[in-house]
Amino acid sequence: MIRNDNEKLNIDKIRNDFPIFKTTGRAYLDSAATSQKPECVIKAEESFYKESNANTLRGFYPLSVKATEIYEDARKTVASFIGTDKSEEIIFTRNATESLNLIAYSYGMTNINEGDEIVVSIAEHHSNILPWQMIAQSKGAVLKYLECKQDGSFSDEDIEKAISEKTKLVAFTHVSNVLGRINPIEKVISLVHKAGAVAVIDASQSIQHTKIDVKKTNVDFLVFSGHKMLGPMGIGVLYGKKEILDKMPPFLTGGEMIESVRRDSATYAKLPHKFEAGTVNAAGAAGLAAAIGYLEETGLDKIHARDRELTQRAIEGLKKIKHVHVLGSDDYREHNGIISFTVDDVHPHDVSEVLSADGIDVRAGHHCAQPLLEHLKVRNATRASIMFYNTEDEIDRFVSSVANVRVRMGFAD
Amino acid sequence: MESRSFYNEILTEHNMRPYYKHELEDADLVLEGVNPNCGDDIIIKLKMDGDTITDGAFVGEGCAISQASADIMLGLVIGRKKDEALKLADIFMRMIKGEADEEEIESLEEATALKDISHMPARVKCAVLGWHTLDELFKDRLFA
Numbered sequence: 001m002i003r004n005d006n007e008k009l010n011i012d013k014i015r016n017d018f019p020i021f022k023t024t025g026r027a028y029l030d031s032a033a034t035s036q037k038p039e040c041v042i043k044a045e046e047s048f049y050k051e052s053n054a055n056t057l058r059g060f061y062p063l064s065v066k067a068t069e070i071y072e073d074a075r076k077t078v079a080s081f082i083g084t085d086k087s088e089e090i091i092f093t094r095n096a097t098e099s100l101n102l103i104a105y106s107y108g109m110t111n112i113n114e115g116d117e118i119v120v121s122i123a124e125h126h127s128n129i130l131p132w133q134m135i136a137q138s139k140g141a142v143l144k145y146l147e148c149k150q151d152g153s154f155s156d157e158d159i160e161k162a163i164s165e166k167t168k169l170v171a172f173t174h175v176s177n178v179l180g181r182i183n184p185i186e187k188v189i190s191l192v193h194k195a196g197a198v199a200v201i202d203a204s205q206s207i208q209h210t211k212i213d214v215k216k217t218n219v220d221f222l223v224f225s226g227h228k229m230l231g232p233m234g235i236g237v238l239y240g241k242k243e244i245l246d247k248m249p250p251f252l253t254g255g256e257m258i259e260s261v262r263r264d265s266a267t268y269a270k271l272p273h274k275f276e277a278g279t280v281n282a283a284g285a286a287g288l289a290a291a292i293g294y295l296e297e298t299g300l301d302k303i304h305a306r307d308r309e310l311t312q313r314a315i316e317g318l319k320k321i322k323h324v325h326v327l328g329s330d331d332y333r334e335h336n337g338i339i340s341f342t343v344d345d346v347h348p349h350d351v352s353e354v355l356s357a358d359g360i361d362v363r364a365g366h367h368c369a370q371p372l373l374e375h376l377k378v379r380n381a382t383r384a385s386i387m388f389y390n391t392e393d394e395i396d397r398f399v400s401s402v403a404n405v406r407v408r409m410g411f412a413d
Numbered sequence: 414m415e416s417r418s419f420y421n422e423i424l425t426e427h428n429m430r431p432y433y434k435h436e437l438e439d440a441d442l443v444l445e446g447v448n449p450n451c452g453d454d455i456i457i458k459l460k461m462d463g464d465t466i467t468d469g470a471f472v473g474e475g476c477a478i479s480q481a482s483a484d485i486m487l488g489l490v491i492g493r494k495k496d497e498a499l500k501l502a503d504i505f506m507r508m509i510k511g512e513a514d515e516e517e518i519e520s521l522e523e524a525t526a527l528k529d530i531s532h533m534p535a536r537v538k539c540a541v542l543g544w545h546t547l548d549e550l551f552k553d554r555l556f557a
Contacts, residue, residue: 345429346477347475347476347477348476349451349476349478349536349539350420350476350477350478353419353420353533353536354420357419365450365451365452366452379452379474380452408420409420409425409428409429409477410420410422410425410426410428410429411429
């Protein structure tokens, strides 16, 4: 994977790194749901099973030692990617949803009590709302929503008002999966700490587009899925500060997370294994490490610049179309590859059907963010999501297909 | 690009200018049908005289396929007896599964515009929402 030294990415080379683009001529604009996978990720998973497959942590024979090494090396790769030198702060899960549930069941059930407040933003994916609903209901805590403006921004004043001495935990998405706007997590985290609470940041839609440093941001918990950042499905990450994770009880119990077990008691393993019960997804971790390698080699700053360029092209194109409305900010720089839009009098399922007939893959519906859509007074929307591997031609085809939707549905214009 | 022509004139016309999408005062039978995974939500309302459907309407929200399908359905079943309506619903469901014969399909008149939905598995639920609701409406109730 040799890149040219120019500012810009070599798109032909990148397209060639993703086997799926060789088998389909369709424009894949649903990367916010799951990204495509480069050859190196697929190979990393394959070679784990071909050359290193054994159960990790438990065998004393060479193959198991090798499998363990690959798994633990992947943990170190993730740790250094997000800026921590303590690899035990990285817990492998199945996905961001499982990471959030782990925090809720383990940290939440232990530390949140009756009358305490949990603050979530209205822009959360359901996966960062439902675990907190569950905690609020079972512990008698209060779930408070921090509301955004119509352009998706949060005012300093609203953030300050939402967080008080009653707040025990704040769950906030770094980038909304509907609006694409980067949220002011550093400000939120510092206010959360002043209030003596902890901050949970969902980086599922930002980790693949921008550099995140857990030490600089001082975040308490950070979660993301591997499959949205070029990695395989079935591997996700929970980062937590060591001093917090150390005090948390296990989430799932079973094999590989214990030191010893007696008839009526057990002592649990130390971090990170305390939170990784059962046989782990070592091949998935190897794939995730390869994905991180690919992102770093490509350069997150170049990726970010490319995302922005394509996003600008798409948004400027959509803005020219009558009856089409982009949700969130008017400024393409506030979209980070995520463009949700509505077409007057045409249901998103019909929009996506017409686009699909033109060979363009987008998502339609409520995007697992019903409270946000309700807040924005939109029933549902179509979403195109862009990644650096998309081409200008794909964006242009998308825009011209959207421009034809109403006519194809029988409207005069 | 097989589905390029899927939204044919019959469908777009029934979607843009539905004849039966309105309130119906004093309806004898009312049932809501929902597709939870896409949010389509329609309420079918019927007026009955014995077991004859004398009038009908629907209200609600949904994609063009669910809206047009419900509108076409009401046009077909109004004036018919309950059993005839249920038979048409059965043929419609089988047409969508690709199991109805030519003669049966012809009896569906305008609803044959939805025949190709059998090649679009993701949209089958939209097409059958109205018909399924009609089926439930009669199954759920006993009347003269």
